[in-house]
Amino acid sequence: MVARTTTSLWDRFAAFDPGLVRLASALGAVLGTAATLAVLTALRVPETALVVGGFTAMTTSLAVGDLHPRNRFVTLGLGVPLSLASLAAGAALTPYPTAAKLVFLMVIHLAVQARRFGPRGLGLGIFGFMAFLLSQFTQARVDRLPLFGASVLVAFGAVTIVWCWVGPVTASRALMRLRRTFDVRLHDVLRDTASMIATGQDIDARSRSLQDRLDRLHASVLLIEDFLDERAADEDTEALPAHLGRVEVAAHRLAVLAVRAMRTPAAGNDPAERTARQLLARRIRALRQPTVGTPCAAERWVEGYEGGPANRPTRSALVLDCFPPVDELAEALRVLGPRERPAGRGTPPGKPAPRTFGAPPRGGTDTESLKREATRQAFQVTVASALAIAGGQLLSPHLWYWAVAAAWVVFIKNESTGEVLLQSLRRLAGTGLGVVFGYGLVALVGGDGPVLLALLLLCMFGMFYTPSHAYWAVTFFITGTLGMLLALMDTFSTHVLLLRVQETALGVSCGILAAVLVLPTTVRRAGDAELVGFLQVLDRLLRTVAAGSTGTEIPTSRVRAAHDLDRALESFRRACLPLTHPLNPQRRRRHRVRHLLELLETGAYHARSLAAAAERLPADHVPECATRLAAAAARAHETVTHLIRVTGRRSASASRTARPTVVRALSRLSEEQRVSRDRPSPEYRLLLHVERLHVALTALVQALDPLASDPDRTTAVSSERTDIPLPPGPIRAAAAAVSCRALADRCERA
Known part of the structure; x- marks a missing residue:
């Protein structure tokens, strides 16, 4: 009982601090500073040297932010000579205040210029800036430079020893910590989903909480993928991003269908309805066990799982729709396995994705x-x-x-x-x-x-x-x-x-x-630049899916493309943070940007699901469906191209239009029309996600250009039973030529 409670508390702690990255950084800073002060005190150095050593030890944790342990030591090693050189320059110029200030400005300029090299450049810039600032703070002199230099070396040595000896973190151990975070956050998503289904009360509040849980789960997936980007792919980790993405997509789809089922009026007094919900809740709770267990526990769970059409209730079509995602999630968890066993084992090695493709850095x-x-x-x-x-x-x-x-x-x-x-x-x-x-x-x-x-x-x-x-x-x-x-x-x-x-x-x-x-650079200009980057990455994903469906060799994996899209969305969200902040007095602009984020999150969900479904597309899929899928992807590509043009020349008068109603992405997804199929084929799933991605994109066109007036630019999207305005030109022609519903039916019959 005590061990179970301790494990549960530790899992809660791991969920709050993904991968224990902040805890490791904080402990490294505290222990490194304490060790530095202890050594310097034992050597009876002056008080100023103590300040130099302690400040340097603290700076190392501030500047080194790499996820991979090996990269941390590389950044730390580069920071040693840079800190010594900056400290020496500041000490030499201390007697000349004007020259010191001018050189300080030069150091600042170079430190900021180093940010073009990514996180490591940012860290090295911090080392240079802080060392020069330290020389001015302590009024360092050339005659005391050897003592201060020795204090800096002691600080770097103490931090290195702390990182190596006190709680050493290997790459596999760091990855296991990140997997623990993923497991616990998935546990939270399944728990809230099961609770909402079982009670059937306070759906709006529970759906908002569930949306936050899904956002945290998605953040943990991105963190794992970023960690794997910093190390070479091997047999044990090459397939892990695809498996994690499949689990996340299945959990998200289950949450969407669960919210849809609970929001639809049902016969509350119908015993069959209540029985179906309780059975579904039990199935979902059973899914929580293998993510935190051992391999043996996972195997016993799979053997005892009672999923499948034969064990489903016969009432409530909307509740019945939630059972196939439960089975898909169970299969995805079985393939992923517990965190003690890498997901790559037993998976055929594939061609590693090149690192040249990806979402560009911010800015x-x-x-x-x-x-x-x-x-x-x-x-x-x-x-x-x-x-x-x-x-x-x-x-x-x-x-x-x-x-x-x-x-x-x-x-x-x-x-x-x-x-x-x-x-x-x-x-x-x-x-x-x-x-x-x-x-x-x-x-x-x-x-x-x-x-x-x-x-x-x-x-x-x-x-x-x-x-x-x-x-x-x-x-x-x-x-x-x-x-x-x-x-x-x-x-x-x-x-x-x-x-x-x-x-x-x-x-x-x-x-x-x-x-x-x-x-x-205004917030709008920065946001538009990030939005264009998001649309460009989405266009690459669509072209990748279309190329893979026709058997053409694709330049990168679809999972990698989906990860780049998620990173581009995060960049757009950070760029628009001043507008979406609750303290922003411009309520109309705040609602409009939140509406854009809601549409982009909806599109990102369908793009993520599209990539996951395309990865599992069988090699012998129907050629006609591949052709139709390419046509549907081309239709979405035309809309993306139009969006990129609209983003660069949006009218400022759009801010005077009516304030849109803002809902969370989970609520918008749950409002999509139900697909009356027990288990759609992979081809149909691809067409469905492309179609709904196009719906989100056309809604984004209207949100970006709400004052555009063209009564003829409409297209009937049959799966949604609504008319979505489209820009004029080739997009409308392509929309009239292609009907995804008809194509999907033909693929199903084939």
């Missing part, structure tokens, strides 16, 4: 565009830092670097003016709350050194363990850590804390000013 559609975005932001951050240096010098000649740090941080992983504004407000709010928190702790503790050190390490743990999307909380713990550090150095005072708030306000103001005046 560009190719390498050249990414370089341009990094250069643009480098100029913005440099100008903001220059303003912060000038203003910070007026506020405090000795603590001006606080303003520079605030101006530099608000641009990290942000591109548009709205993102910088939102990050600045979070930074300022966290600093203000952290000042109050730090002052209260220091007042309670007094001058007790060991207690202050323990509180410092505790605040540092909170800084790294807090999720990055709660940036105000991260800043809160950063300010608390600074308060404890000032108390340990006997420089703590109310004036210093108030100066911290003033310098932060100055820094974020300079950042906002630079974002507005220097090569500005």
Whole structure:
């Protein structure tokens, strides 16, 4: 009983922190800093050297964000000479304040330019920036450079030993942790689905909760795929993304059909209806067992599973529709197996997907565009830092670097003016709350050194363990850590804390000013760029599915293409975060962007299902169906092409139209018309998802261009029994020439 409770609590913890990535980072920062301080204290170094060593140890966890253990050590190894060089440059220029500030601006510019190389470039930029900032904070001199350099080396060595010796994480162990997260989040989805079916009450609230569970499950799949991207594919992991995607699609389809069945009025007093729901709920609860068990437990579960048409109830067609997805999910879980056994074993090796195909990084559609975005932001951050240096010098000649740090941080992983504004407000709010928190702790503790050190390490743990999307909380713990550090150095005072708030306000103001005046990028422009990227990746996926259905050699796997599409959707969601934030006063724009996200999530679900169904398409499928599928994919391709054109020239007057009604993607999917088939064939499933993807795309056309007036541009989508407006030209001609319902029936008869 105790072991089961402990396992359950640990699973809850793993679900909150996918792969225990934040926990590992926080423990590495705390233990690495503690080990560094212990070694330097034993060597009886001065207090300033202690600050250098502890700050460097903390910076390593801030800069190294690779998922794969090997890549962490590579980034750490590159950070050692870069930190030493930056620290030496800052120490050499300390006697010359003007030259030091000018070189600091150059370091900032180069650090931001390094972001064009991806996460590792971002980490190396942090190493260079923090080392130069440290030299200014400690007023390092050339004569003390050997001591400070030794402290830096001790910090890197201590962090390396902590990573290697205290809780070593291998690639297989890290992957097992990520699998645990997937298992627990799938458990949550199945539990909520079964509970909703069994009770049949509060469907709206339960569907919203279920949508959040599905989003977390999807995030865990993306995290596993990102981890596998950082390592070479082998026999044990090559098929894992496809198996995980199949399980996720089956679970999502089950949730959609369950919500549809529960929202449809049924005979509540009908005993057969209640029996069917209870039986379905029991089947779903049974699916929760193999995901967290051992191989033997999984095999016993498969043998005892009572699925199949012979054991289904005979009433309630909508409830009956939920039984085939349960069987599909059971089969997908059997193929996936428990997390102790890699899913790739027993799977025929396939051709590995090339790494050249994929969604582009945020801010560009190719390498050249990414370089341009990094250069643009480098100029913005440099100008903001220059303003912060000038203003910070007026506020405090000795603590001006606080303003520079605030101006530099608000641009990290942000591109548009709205993102910088939102990050600045979070930074300022966290600093203000952290000042109050730090002052209260220091007042309670007094001058007790060991207690202050323990509180410092505790605040540092909170800084790294807090999720990055709660940036105000991260800043809160950063300010608390600074308060404890000032108390340990006997420089703590109310004036210093108030100066911290003033310098932060100055820094974020300079950042906002630079974002507005220097090569500005609006939220709409950034969102449109990401939307175009999403549509381009969707077009590649459609062409990949069409090519695979006709037997043509495809450039990449469909699972990989679906992963790239999900990443593009995440980029669009982050780019539009300032508009969808609850504090956004423009309610009309907020609803419109949320409506766009709802349509894109619906389309992404059908694209994901399309990729999963295409991967399982038999080699001897009907040639005629392949031709029709290619025609349907071409029809969707025409709509995507039109959407890309519409996105680049949207009218600003569209914001004055009526505010759309926003629902979650799960609710929209559950409103799609029921397919009266027990178990559709793979060919029919492909055609169905292409058709419904096209419905979502045409609805997206109307959402992006709601004022366009063309009474003739309609097409009858028979599966939905609704008229969806389409743009004029070849799309309408293709829509009139192809009827997916008729094609699907012909494929079924074939």
